Structures are given as structure tokens and as C-alpha cells.
Amino acid sequence: MSTYKGHCHCGNVEWSAKLEKDQQGHILCHCDTCKYLSGSTSTLNQIIPKSALSITKGESGLSKYTYYGESGKPVYCYFCPTCTSHVYHHQTVMGDDTIILRTGLLDEGINGTLKPAAEIFGKARLDWEKEVAQTFETLPPS
Ligand SMILES: [Zn+2]
Ligand SMILES: [Zn+2]
Numbered sequence: 001m002s003t004y005k006g007h008c009h010c011g012n013v014e015w016s017a018k019l020e021k022d023q024q025g026h027i028l029c030h031c032d033t034c035k036y037l038s039g040s041t042s043t044l045n046q047i048i049p050k051s052a053l054s055i056t057k058g059e060s061g062l063s064k065y066t067y068y069g070e071s072g073k074p075v076y077c078y079f080c081p082t083c084t085s086h087v088y089h090h091q092t093v094m095g096d097d098t099i100i101l102r103t104g105l106l107d108e109g110i111n112g113t114l115k116p117a118a119e120i121f122g123k124a125r126l127d128w129e130k131e132v133a134q135t136f137e138t139l140p141p142s
Helices: 032-038
Strands: 002-007 013-017 026-029 044-048 052-056 063-068 076-077 086-091 098-102 116-120
Touching: 013 044, 032 044
Parallel strands: 026 116
Antiparallel strands: 002 013, 013 052, 026 044, 044 098, 063 076, 076 086, 086 098
16 A cells, blocks of 8 residues: 545645555546546546545645446545645445545556556447557446
């Protein structure tokens, strides 16, 4: 287990996350929601226990955007209201203790130390994007 630090673009929000060995990589999500929210081709994520994330600066100032996932259950997206960096998402269908961390914003995500571990919603991957890790059409079988 290692501790990783991250911050939003403007620096108003800072956090640290404890990642187990098997969490030390990015899960690329190619779903259309991720394209809209990031303005990019995919997002970089890891599923972690809520207790593994500590917002060390600016937590009370985080804004929340809510949308409803395919399950019909709400997904809460926590982001910096000043610069709009998304820190983490809470898909309530996964329970109260599980969150989705945006690993691309960790220092090791920015500098490239963390590598792709898997790709999900591969069916929505743009056809000019190369495969960089094991790809699942939607979600891995549970
Ligand atoms: Zn910010
Ligand atoms: Zn997605």
C-alpha cells in the first residue's frame, strides 16, 4: 500500500489516497458520460474505499454534480468549483463506502508513473484510440 497525493488545477483542493498494490494503475473509462464530464476520450479512475481518500484541503468547498446512472441510482461527482477538476465520484449503486477516484489527477497520474491497468466501456472507445490495457466491452464480470 502506498500513499498518493493530488490537487486540483487551481490548488484550492488537495487530497491524498492510499492505494493497495492492485489499485496502483488507471482504469480507463470510455463511456459517453466520462467523455462529457472530462471533455476528453476517457477518464482515469480507480475504485477505492471511501476511507482511503483524505481531502486535506478545501473539502467543504467542493461542489457536487448529480446524475443518474443506468441503474437509476444517483452518481455524485465532487469537483472544485473554481477550476472544475473532478476529485472523485460516488456511484451510490456501489454502496456508501466505495468511491471512484480520478487517478489521473494524482501526482503520479500527471507525471505518468501510474500506468493503465484496464479499460472499461470499450464499446464506446473512439475508433482512432489504441488499446492500452485489457479491455471490457462494458464492466468486467463480477
Ligand atoms: Zn481547483
Ligand atoms: Zn465512464
